[in-house]
Amino acid sequence: xxxxxxxxxxxxxxxxxxxxxxxxxxxxxxxxxxxxxxxxxxxxxxxxxxxxxxxxxxxxxxxxxxxxxxxxxxxxxxxxxxxxxxxxxxxxxxxxxxxxxxxxxxxxxxxxxxxxxxxxxxxxxxxxxxxxxxxxxxxxxxxxxxxxxxxxxxxxxxxxxxxxxxxxxxxxxxxxxxxxxxxxxxxxxxxxxxxxxxxxxxxxxxxxxxxxxxxxxxxxxxxxxxxxxxxxxxxxxxxxxxxxxxxxxxxxxxxxxxxxxxxxxxxxxxxxxxxxxxxxxxxxxxxxxxxxxxxxxxxxxxxxxxxxxxxxxxxxxxxxxxx
Amino acid sequence: xxxxxxxxxxxxxxxxxxxxxxxxxxxxxxxxxxxxxxxxxxxxxxxxxxxxxxxxxxxxxxxxxxxxxxxxxxxxxxxxxxxxxxxxxxxxxxxxxxxxxxxxxxxxxxxxxxxxxxxxxxxxxxxxxxxxxxxxxxxxxxxxxxxxxxxxxxxxxxxxxxxxxxxxxxxxxxxxxxxxxxxxxxxxxxxxxxxxxxxxxxxxxxxxxxxxxxxxxxxxxxxxxxxxxxxxxxxxxxxxxxxxxxxxxxxxxxxxxxxxxxxxxxxxxxxxxxxxxxxxxxxxxxxxxxxxxxxxxxxxxxxxxxxxxxxxxxx
Numbered sequence: 001x002x003x004x005x006x007x008x009x010x011x012x013x014x015x016x017x018x019x020x021x022x023x024x025x026x027x028x029x030x031x032x033x034x035x036x037x038x039x040x041x042x043x044x045x046x047x048x049x050x051x052x053x054x055x056x057x058x059x060x061x062x063x064x065x066x067x068x069x070x071x072x073x074x075x076x077x078x079x080x081x082x083x084x085x086x087x088x089x090x091x092x093x094x095x096x097x098x099x100x101x102x103x104x105x106x107x108x109x110x111x112x113x114x115x116x117x118x119x120x121x122x123x124x125x126x127x128x129x130x131x132x133x134x135x136x137x138x139x140x141x142x143x144x145x146x147x148x149x150x151x152x153x154x155x156x157x158x159x160x161x162x163x164x165x166x167x168x169x170x171x172x173x174x175x176x177x178x179x180x181x182x183x184x185x186x187x188x189x190x191x192x193x194x195x196x197x198x199x200x201x202x203x204x205x206x207x208x209x210x211x212x213x214x215x216x217x218x219x220x221x222x223x224x225x226x227x228x229x230x231x232x233x234x235x236x237x238x239x240x241x242x243x244x245x246x247x248x249x250x251x252x253x254x255x256x257x258x259x260x261x262x263x264x265x266x267x268x269x270x271x272x273x274x275x276x277x278x279x280x281x282x283x284x285x286x287x288x289x290x291x292x293x294x295x296x297x298x299x300x301x302x303x304x305x306x307x308x309x310x311x312x313x314x315x316x317x318x319x320x321x322x323x
Numbered sequence: 324x325x326x327x328x329x330x331x332x333x334x335x336x337x338x339x340x341x342x343x344x345x346x347x348x349x350x351x352x353x354x355x356x357x358x359x360x361x362x363x364x365x366x367x368x369x370x371x372x373x374x375x376x377x378x379x380x381x382x383x384x385x386x387x388x389x390x391x392x393x394x395x396x397x398x399x400x401x402x403x404x405x406x407x408x409x410x411x412x413x414x415x416x417x418x419x420x421x422x423x424x425x426x427x428x429x430x431x432x433x434x435x436x437x438x439x440x441x442x443x444x445x446x447x448x449x450x451x452x453x454x455x456x457x458x459x460x461x462x463x464x465x466x467x468x469x470x471x472x473x474x475x476x477x478x479x480x481x482x483x484x485x486x487x488x489x490x491x492x493x494x495x496x497x498x499x500x501x502x503x504x505x506x507x508x509x510x511x512x513x514x515x516x517x518x519x520x521x522x523x524x525x526x527x528x529x530x531x532x533x534x535x536x537x538x539x540x541x542x543x544x545x546x547x548x549x550x551x552x553x554x555x556x557x558x559x560x561x562x563x564x565x566x567x568x569x570x571x572x573x574x575x576x577x578x579x580x581x582x583x584x585x586x587x588x589x590x591x592x593x594x595x596x597x598x599x600x601x602x603x604x605x606x607x608x609x610x611x612x613x614x615x616x617x618x619x620x621x622x623x624x625x626x627x628x629x630x631x632x633x634x635x636x637x638x
Contacts, residue, residue: 154578246579250368292536302490
């Protein structure tokens with residue numbers, strides 16, 4: 001199809017919004033069905049306390065998935081986020097010993113690491129023809145190596161109470177992780193839906209040559225997207241470190257796959273151009289609810305993996321039928 | 324997405340392989356026909372504190388004996404480990420030290436080394452194929468010691484939860500087996516649930532939070548297959564205000580665990596002597612390479628660490 005570039009962008013934009021909306025309902029139905037089923041089987045499931053625990057446990061993956069959503073909407077992928085979690089965690093922990101620096105220092109240092117990694121990803125991807133899959137696979141390995149080098153392979157512990165409060169504390173009875181999750185969700189949704197950058201993301205993922213022809217600086221959009229993903233991964237790493245009050249060089253292993261799973265379950269197309277933050281949040285919650293429910297029911301570790309896989313595929317199939 | 328260019332994949336693979344190999348050499352030379360002995364070591368995962376501790380001691384021992392130690396990291400993959408052993412065989416090293424990732428899947432590595440006439444020493448963990456020598460500790464004993472301590476402290480009555488290691492690894496299978504042996508002796512001790520947290524602190528914390536939801540005040544003790552998981556459980560229990568009522572026991576006696584015991588949060592751990600294992604592995608490898616007599620099985624005993632004898636282990 002040869003549409004004039006501007007029309008094409010608009011058309012992609014409209015269709016993406018519509019399919020995104022429909023997709024969310026299918027997903028929401030699947031999510032609610034699973035919640036109802038778990039509530040019937042386990043009386044421990046549907047309590048305020050357990051709800052708070054699920055959302056707390058989900059928050060790290062959700063933060064990563066928000067970043068991945070930006071990236072996948074532009075048609076890219078980021079495999080390095082799990083390693084960024086580890087490097088940012090180890091770096092922030094190194095600056096978070098009691099009586100060393102004010103708590104803002106470890107936070108900023110951790111975030112800086114994530115932004116730097118994101119910028120490196122973005123720079124290589126926009127300056128070369130190497131697919132993001134390969135570039136971020138490389139930075140994933142670099143990141144893991146750096147985390148091990150910086151920590152000498154050992155957990156960095158003995159962290160200050162102020163730092164441990166970031167991801168482990170409570171404000172008015174609500175875990176800080178949940179508050180941060182909600183704020184991040186609001187900010188990411190606004191960026192995606194209400195800003196020029198957000199609209200450009202859909203355009204670049206929908207039709208890159210057309211976006212370029214219509215005057216969008218594609219490289220700049222991609223750069224920003226990877227920096228956002230790196231920054232969110234670093235935030236997740238800092239919070240995880242704070243929550244378990246130790247910087248672990250092996251933290252975040254496989255997190256990239258959970259985040260990508262949450263994003264895809266949430267209705268973001270792997271080919272780019274469509275997707276919503278709400279979908280991603282529900283996707284992350286779905287994974288968290290299943291994991292929590294299976295633990296509550298004491299399902300054997302062997303079966304847990306099988307059940308998780310079946311439910312993920314089932315949710316996506318149900319979602320696609322709805323479309 | 325574009326098709327991956329074969330060239331860049333190759334380049335990447337070469338780059339990664341190059342980064343994977345670290346070598347520690349020493350100026351001293353060992354006299355075996357004037358040639359310096361080379362020992363290849365493949366370690367389960369250089370991101371686990373315990374494995375790092377074993378390796379540190381291997382490096383020290385290698386320096387002391389003036390041999391060259393080539394270390395590669397298997398990153399928990401048995402397949403990778405078999406390939407690494409194959410490349411050691413290709414390099415014609417004098418002996419191989421294998422810190423196996425899995426019981427069955429790493430067995431081909433052992434058979435291949437033996438077929439090539441290169442002595443292979445398993446350290447810390449076993450494979451079903453029999454190596455030239457085994458240096459390590461009997462993990463069944465560790466599980467037994469930990470669960471026996473729980474049984475003693477609870478007076479043989481109570482509800483216990485078991486956090487398991489990475490499913491299918493010798494450490495997980497044997498530590499669980501040892502714990503089960505003790506549980507059988509005490510009908511009053513009930514194992515309410517057992518679940519894996521993959522040796523990982525963050526995962527253990529989540530699992531414990533979920534267990535607190537299911538079992539809450541019924542729990543009397545938690546046995547974790549390693550200290551990392553035990554510390555994750557301690558964190559979740561402390562956050563829930565339950566730590567005072569529930570005892571937690573781990574294995575390995577890593578530095579973090581000892582610090583936690585000093586603070587009075589972790590109740591007990593079982594000391595596995597990483598230093599001895601690393602040193603003995605290298606010493607045995609050298610003896611085997613020089614065709615000197617050596618012990619086929621060097622078992623280093625586990626020791627229970629409690630508040631009472633903690634100071635002995637604190638560095």
